[in-house]
Amino acid sequence: MGIIHINKLKPGMVLDEAVKDISGRLLLKKGKNIQSAHIRIFKIWGVTEVNIRGNNGSKNTSDGNLDPDKIAKIKDNTQNLFRHADLEHPALKEIFRISVEFRSQYSFPEKEKQVDLATTESKQDTGNHNFLQELNQGNITLPEVPSIVFELNEVIANPLSSAEDIAQVVHRSPSLTALLLKIVNSPFYGFPSKIDKISLAVTLIGTREISGLALGISVISLFNNIPKEILSMHSFLRHSLACGIISRILAAHKGLPQTEQLFVSGLLHDLGRLILYSYFPEESLNILSRARSTNMLLYLQENDSLGCNHTHIVKQLLQQWKLPMVLENNVFFHHDPCEAPQPVPAILVHLADIMTNGLGIGTSGERFVPPLDNKAWDSLGLSPSCFDIVVKQATHQFFALESMLEI
Ligand SMILES: [Fe+2]
Ligand SMILES: [Fe+2]
Numbered sequence: 001m002g003i004i005h006i007n008k009l010k011p012g013m014v015l016d017e018a019v020k021d022i023s024g025r026l027l028l029k030k031g032k033n034i035q036s037a038h039i040r041i042f043k044i045w046g047v048t049e050v051n052i053r054g055n056n057g058s059k060n061t062s063d064g065n066l067d068p069d070k071i072a073k074i075k076d077n078t079q080n081l082f083r084h085a086d087l088e089h090p091a092l093k094e095i096f097r098i099s100v101e102f103r104s105q106y107s108f109p110e111k112e113k114q115v116d117l118a119t120t121e122s123k124q125d126t127g128n129h130n131f132l133q134e135l136n137q138g139n140i141t142l143p144e145v146p147s148i149v150f151e152l153n154e155v156i157a158n159p160l161s162s163a164e165d166i167a168q169v170v171h172r173s174p175s176l177t178a179l180l181l182k183i184v185n186s187p188f189y190g191f192p193s194k195i196d197k198i199s200l201a202v203t204l205i206g207t208r209e210i211s212g213l214a215l216g217i218s219v220i221s222l223f224n225n226i227p228k229e230i231l232s233m234h235s236f237l238r239h240s241l242a243c244g245i246i247s248r249i250l251a252a253h254k255g256l257p258q259t260e261q262l263f264v265s266g267l268l269h270d271l272g273r274l275i276l277y278s279y280f281p282e283e284s285l286n287i288l289s290r291a292r293s294t295n296m297l298l299y300l301q302e303n304d305s306l307g308c309n310h311t312h313i314v315k316q317l318l319q320q321w322k323l324p325m326v327l328e329n330n331v332f333f334h335h336d337p338c339e340a341p342q343p344v345p346a347i348l349v350h351l352a353d354i355m356t357n358g359l360g361i362g363t364s365g366e367r368f369v370p371p372l373d374n375k376a377w378d379s380l381g382l383s384p385s386c387f388d389i390v391v392k393q394a395t396h397q398f399f400a401l402e403s404m405l406e407i
Contacts, residue, residue, distance in 0.1 A: 003051050003396045006043060007192055011036050017389050020253075044120075048190025051392060066104050071354075074103045084297055085369045091377055094384035095369075098391050099358035104366065130300065130309035135316050137246075145321040146222060148173055152215045153322060153358050156208060163202035170198050170214050179217055180210065184263035186400040188245070203345070209260040216244075216264030223274040227281045230288065231365055235370070236274060237405045238362025245401070246352035248392045253386050258326075265330035265349050270364040272310030272331075275301075275317060277365070288365055298366040299335055311335060337376045347376040359391065361398065 009306035020041060027045060031053075042050065047222045076086035078100050080317045085092045116198075134140045151169045155161045170177050177198060184201045185194055192274055195201050218223045220240060226233045247266030248259045256262065277284045283306065289399075291301035315332040326342075328347045340346035351375060356362075357369045 002172075003049050003392060005187065005190060006048055006291075009034060009042070009050060009052070011039070011041050013343060014035060014053040015050060016053040017182065019047055019050050019372050019393065020389070021045040035294065041088040049089070049187060049390070049393065049396065051307070064068075069364075075100050078103060078358075081199070081360070081367070082369045083295070083369050085354070086371070086374075089113065089372060089374070089377075092372055093367075094387050095257055095355055095358045098355075098387055099360070102359045102395070114394065131288075131306040132312055135308070140321055143222070146174070146218070147219050147322060149215060149222075149323075152211055152218065153324075154318050156211045156215065156324060161207055161211070163313060164206065166207060166214070167387050169199040170210075171216070175221075176214060176218060180214060182204060182403075183213065183401065186397065188397050188401060194353055203312075204262075209258075212260050212264050212324070215332050216267045219275075219297045219321075219323070220271065223271070225279040226274065230277045230281060230284050231363070235362045236270075236364055238402075239356055239364045240362070240392065241401060241405060242361035242398055243267070243269055243349070243352045243356040244357070245397050246355050247349050247388065247398075249390050249393050250348045250352055250382070251345070253390060254380070256345065256348075256381060258345075261326050262330070262345055262348055265327060265345065266352050268327060269331050269334045269349050269353060271317070272307070272312070272314030274365050275313050276310055280300075284365075291327075292367070295368075297368055297370060299370070310337070310360050335370065337373055338379070343376065343379065347373070350376060351380070355391070 011034055015028060015030050015032050015034065018030045021027055025039060027047065028034070034050075040140075079087075079097065081099075082092070082096055087093055089094055112324045115320075124236050126211055129138070135142075146168065147258075151172075154171055155166050158165075170180060180198060180201065181195065184191065184205065188349075189205070191204065196205065198210070216302070217280050220237070224233055227237060244263040244266030247269075248263040251259045251262040276287075287298070287301050287305045288298075290305065291298045294301070296304070299309040299311070311334065315328060318328045318331065324343070329340050332344050334347040334353055335345075337343055337346035337350040354370055357366060
């Protein structure tokens with residue numbers, strides 16, 4: 001049966017995963033028979049979904065149906081993707097195990113494939129090593145802040161903003177309104193009844209949270225013109241959405257209160273690459289083909305060719321557009337999270353990016369799983385045992401929100 005909404009839960013069903021509240025506290029152990037009292041407790045503690053034992057809820061059952069040769073091949077391929085990661089590390093070992101399982105269950109055949117760069121001639125490194133300097137000096141022009149982003153920024157910055165103020169700004173864009181309502185009515189929130197007004201969503205979820213979501217969606221939908229010969233836009237958005245969802249669920253497991261901020265940070269974490277691909281296609285193609293021929297991690301290849309990487313590019317944009325500081329903290333530092341002024345949320349995005357690359361949901365151009373910052377992991381205080389449920393929750397939410405990628 002798998003993951004079901006709390007409202008569909010019935011006494012007598014058996015748990016296939018332990019149920020924990022949003023801060024990770026155990027409410028009921030795996031294998032327990034659910035009673036009416038348990039359902040009431042789950043609702044009180046904000047649990048929206050549980051994993052129920054049944055025909056397709058068990059990972060062993062689904063694995064058992066697969067051809068062993070196919071699993072061995074998936075394992076081999078996944079091992080190659082983890083070539084820059086230390087598979088002896090307990091967290092990476094668990095992410096690897098879950099990635100093999102996930103890749104055995106789901107395949108994204110055509111959409112996820114990167115454009116074949118084999119035919120793209122890798123030129124000598126003609127990259128612009130002063131790219132960062134030119135960026136800082138304003139010689140490389142980044143886009144101007146769009147009015148809706150500017151207005152959402154104002155609403156977020158003003159502590160007196162009301163639900164109506166936000167609704168007014170959001171309503172100016174019908175596509176943004178529709179997307180926000182889709183998110184608040186999806187398993188991402190799991191509200192029992194339909195929410196049909198932005199002002200109601202603001203009342204239920206919070207002013208800053210809804211404005212933050214609106215801001216993140218508005219920003220990422222502005223850059224929708226990656227040249228096809230570089231990367232599929234759909235694939236890029238899948239990577240971004242999955243990273244946002246996983247960041248938010250990890251934040252809930254860590255007990256952080258601002259989970260929307262983590263979703264938006266994950267959604268925008270590789271925005272610098274989107275800018276690079278859209279505005280500097282020639283440099284981008286060269287970097288991608290060089291990374292392919294050297295098997296180097298993409299952000300290191302960017303450093304090599306440009307003297308900076310996608311995080312420096314996005315930092316410039318976040319500052320120019322005066323977006324909330326928390327985004328700079330989480331997005332700029334996602335490859336180097338211990339350096340962030342607030343390391344914990346940056347570490348969560350760092351981890352979510354590793355998990356998203358491992359699972360293979362979309363790509364931002366990177367072919368490998370980025371290495372885990374051991375110091376960051378040690379300071380986080382999460383157990384790898386939570387990854388299984390994190391990925392299950394994330395998968396469920398991802399498929400429910402996938403259609404929002406048609407932005
Ligand atoms: Fe990145
Ligand atoms: Fe990424």
